[in-house]
Amino acid sequence: MKRFRLGLFVFVLFCYIVEIGGLKCSETEFCSYLRDRPTADIYTVDINSIQIDDMGIIKFNILARIGYEDLEVYIYAYKDDILRVKIKEFNSTRFELSDVFAGAPNLAGVSSVDTEAIQMTITTNIGSRVVVKFAPFSLDFYRNEILELVLNGERLFVDNPQNSQSFSVGLSFPRSDHLYGLHEHATGLILRRTENDDPYRMYNLDHAEYPINDTASVYGAVPFIYGHGPEVTAGVFLHNAAQQFVDILPDQMAYFMAEAGTLDLFVFLGPTPAEILRQYLLITGVSYMPPLWSLGYHQSRYSYLTQEEVKDVVANFDNYNFQLDAIWLDIDHTDGQRYFTWNPDTFSDPIEMQNNISATNRKLVAISDPHIKVEKGYSVYDGALENEFFVKNSDGSVFEGTEVFQSGGTPLMYCLREVLPWC
Ligand SMILES: *[C@@H]1O[C@H](CO)[C@@H](O)[C@H](O)[C@H]1NC(C)=O
Ligand SMILES: *[C@@H]1O[C@H](CO)[C@@H](O)[C@H](O)[C@H]1NC(C)=O
Numbered sequence: 001m002k003r004f005r006l007g008l009f010v011f012v013l014f015c016y017i018v019e020i021g022g023l024k025c026s027e028t029e030f031c032s033y034l035r036d037r038p039t040a041d042i043y044t045v046d047i048n049s050i051q052i053d054d055m056g057i058i059k060f061n062i063l064a065r066i067g068y069e070d071l072e073v074y075i076y077a078y079k080d081d082i083l084r085v086k087i088k089e090f091n092s093t094r095f096e097l098s099d100v101f102a103g104a105p106n107l108a109g110v111s112s113v114d115t116e117a118i119q120m121t122i123t124t125n126i127g128s129r130v131v132v133k134f135a136p137f138s139l140d141f142y143r144n145e146i147l148e149l150v151l152n153g154e155r156l157f158v159d160n161p162q163n164s165q166s167f168s169v170g171l172s173f174p175r176s177d178h179l180y181g182l183h184e185h186a187t188g189l190i191l192r193r194t195e196n197d198d199p200y201r202m203y204n205l206d207h208a209e210y211p212i213n214d215t216a217s218v219y220g221a222v223p224f225i226y227g228h229g230p231e232v233t234a235g236v237f238l239h240n241a242a243q244q245f246v247d248i249l250p251d252q253m254a255y256f257m258a259e260a261g262t263l264d265l266f267v268f269l270g271p272t273p274a275e276i277l278r279q280y281l282l283i284t285g286v287s288y289m290p291p292l293w294s295l296g297y298h299q300s301r302y303s304y305l306t307q308e309e310v311k312d313v314v315a316n317f318d319n320y321n322f323q324l325d326a327i328w329l330d331i332d333h334t335d336g337q338r339y340f341t342w343n344p345d346t347f348s349d350p351i352e353m354q355n356n357i358s359a360t361n362r363k364l365v366a367i368s369d370p371h372i373k374v375e376k377g378y379s380v381y382d383g384a385l386e387n388e389f390f391v392k393n394s395d396g397s398v399f400e401g402t403e404v405f406q407s408g409g410t411p412l413m414y415c416l417r418e419v420l421p422w423c
């Protein structure tokens with residue numbers, strides 16, 4: 001697949017690689033293709049393929065029109081009104097996330113499957129229902145006889161992996177007045193219609209001078225969306241870490257366009273906002289309780305150049321009677337931009353500096369970014385290279401980042417469980 005590098009520039013600011021302006025849907029190949037693709041009913045259910053295993057997991061095939069790939073669909077019913085749908089090619093080699101869950105959710109099992117001429121109704125042991133429409137294929141999700149969510153067949157498309165790994169899916173929230181979620185963007189909490197605008201982009205980056213009230217991505221990307229109305233709240237989590245764009249369309253439809261990975265959706269039937277959050281957290285886990293000081297005032301800038309400067313800044317907070325709970329150091333405290341070191345000339349006594357700061361009941365945070373200076377003889381570089389802790393290119397060679405600083409850098413795989421204890 002062609003890389004969509006058009007319109008992407010890198011620039012030094014703060015501590016990360018920055019896309020000036022961020023990429024729009026029209027500047028990325030998969031999004032412009034999926035967005036402009038006419039809506040079409042591509043898939044129909046192969047009724048002879050329906051299977052239910054001992055655990056109550058339903059599997060069937062959906063046959064595609066000529067020119068498209070047939071797919072297989074898995075439906076899982078979990079306790080706590082959570083359902084899951086996976087759709088992928090036969091013998092799929094797509095990437096599937098494996099370490100996101102807080103713990104495997106408990107399967108609820110299926111109490112009945114009623115097959116009629118045009119549809120089949122799956123009733124779970126906890127009473128929720130999934131109606132599978134055969135031609136065109138679509139899925140309706142009910143709780144207490146209320147239709148809460150529709151997986152819209154005409155907006156489903158899984159590209160042939162020979163072309164690209166991209167896919168799209170349309171999800172409607174018929175009982176909702178507004179949609180919320182898809183954090184984080186510098187705009188209002190209610191997700192706004194985007195057909196005449198750029199879709200919400202989901203892609204983690206340090207977007208310098210990001211525009212306000214815009215659907216461009218910033219630091220975090222959480223593909224969790226929920227629709228809220230007077231009767232019910234329903235939610236969906238797309239368990240996929242690839243870049244995504246999401247259009248918010250009429251009839252409370254969220255149209256997800258993903259660059260790669262597997263179409264793996266968790267459906268939360270609520271019915272209240274608190275239940276939606278509880279169901280989501282059952283899957284992803286809860287965050288740690290933050291230490292009290294982390295909620296206070298933090299003074300952070302790029303960057304303080306000497307320990308004297310740090311001392312002065314802290315003293316001035318006291319002189320002017322400003323609250324201060326923590327002060328941050330960016331890369332300039334290091335010896336030649338080697339993280340986990342101190343510059344012996346400008347930060348000659350880091351222990352005394354820290355003792356002075358903690359004597360006034362404040363914390364010092366020394367940033368250690370994931371990009372490690374490429375330099376033989378620097379112990380962190382040598383050790384990470386030997387342990388294969390660096391991010392790699394698809395050919396197995398070590399990926400080296402853009403020259404962010406004069407040192408360049410290669411990113412550490414902090415997501416590997418072995419890396420943090422080693423640091
Ligand atoms: C999937 O793999 C199995 C086992 O290798 C093979 O028999 C089958 O034909 C494959 N199916 C498709 C659609 O490629
Ligand atoms: C935010 O942008 C939307 C869509 O362009 C616009 O309708 C709305 O008025 C803007 N809100 C603010 C506070 O600027």
Ligand SMILES: *[C@@H]1O[C@H](CO)[C@@H](O)[C@H](O)[C@H]1NC(C)=O
Nearest residue numbers: 307308311349350352353356
């Ligand atoms: C620590 O505090 C003492 C007393 O105010 C001061 O003389 C010294 O310079 C401080 N050291 C650092 C490294 O900030």
